[in-house]
Amino acid sequence: MTIPEHQLAAWSSQPEAGPSRDTYQSVKEVLEDRGSPFAGKTSDVFLQGSYGNDTNVARDSDVDVVSLTSAAFYHNAATLPADQYSAFVRTYGGAAAYTYQHYKTDVTTWLVKSYGSGVVPGKKAIFVPQGMNRRDCDVLPAMEYRHYSRFGTISDHSYASGICFFMPDGTQIVNYPKQHSENCTKKHQQTNKWFKHTVRCYKNIRNYMIDKRLLQEGVAPSYFIEGMLYNAPNSLFGETFQDTIVETFNYVADADRHQFKCSNGIHSLIGNSPVTWRAGDCQLYLDAMRKLWQGWS
The missing domain is CATH 3.30.460 (Beta Polymerase; domain 2)
Incomplete structure (x- = not known):
């Protein structure tokens, strides 16, 4: 379910x-x-x-x-x-x-x-x-x-x-917070105003998983979740939230995430610098989310 x-x-x-x-x-x-x-x-x-x-x-x-x-x-x-x-x-x-x-x-x-x-x-x-x-x-x-x-x-x-x-x-x-904000606003407009709603959905799923001890605090900062979804094609947003979550999740899970950029369009999303997401932490978040989705009751 x-x-x-x-x-x-x-x-x-x-x-x-x-x-x-x-x-x-x-x-x-x-x-x-x-x-x-x-x-x-x-x-x-x-x-x-x-x-x-x-x-x-x-x-x-x-x-x-x-x-x-x-x-x-x-x-x-x-x-x-x-x-x-x-x-x-x-x-x-x-x-x-x-x-x-x-x-x-x-x-x-x-x-x-x-x-x-x-x-x-x-x-x-x-x-x-x-x-x-x-x-x-x-x-x-x-x-x-x-x-x-x-x-x-x-x-x-x-x-x-x-x-x-x-x-x-x-x-x-x-x-580059100004570029980040401008790009997120453009993404929101290009997805017929689905992008920011979808980000909030992913963030609340993370919070739910932390509460249920399916994920540790600090593994998936909001900034990186936003950046992750920024890389999903615009065509994957819309219709229903279930469709949007499934389509964007599958895209991110199958993609070469080392090619992703943060929402500012300048920094890489995945890496080892102070402004990038550790690949292992991103994978932990995705694995926990898949498990929650498939086991929901």
Whole structure:
């Protein structure tokens, strides 16, 4: 027996947006306050993750907010041909005085002042606890990242614009949340608005499997589930949720997933870097989902 249509439809639904919207507005206003120690340095504040992409489910409690500064930027220019890198160095000079750690410290200090001692900096983001009309929130201080494909002059170059941050051990994490969000929205439109409903369905199936101890927590992060489905052909979405789940699952299960891209269209989905899904974890998720589907009663 398979999971019935009514259950899949229920799992595809999106919770009411009010609390997350209010959380984002509160935090955004604090981060954009002209009295902050980084006033004038923050170039953009935006949602990322499940709430930013409208793929959130009931268990997604934290709202993820990026606080981006373009006061300085990191880059891959050193990987360009020598003449292009030389031109880059002549244009931009050496390292910037305002570093990522400066920015994270400034943002942390300001959030503590604004929300109290419950604010706690973590390895990646800064945790802001829930309050009046506000959910728990993770604020990610980030700096602009430029992935150059070519550099001639300050007016003649090409790069993909992303964000980066650093782990406590110095590991740099680079991602492209704007491209991710834009691509997911296009995918949703191209699938006659089935894509985001299907992502929520897959995520709720994961949560159900965790509750039933069929899958360990952390094996299938929402970001990777979204990326996995981004690679499924548009023609496999639609008609019914049962058809959509079967068609997309079978495609993913049979495909060479090492060829998949994340939803940002830049990173590989499967790999061993900090921004990729381990092949073994992806397989564990698929195996557990197949077992649940076939054994549903």
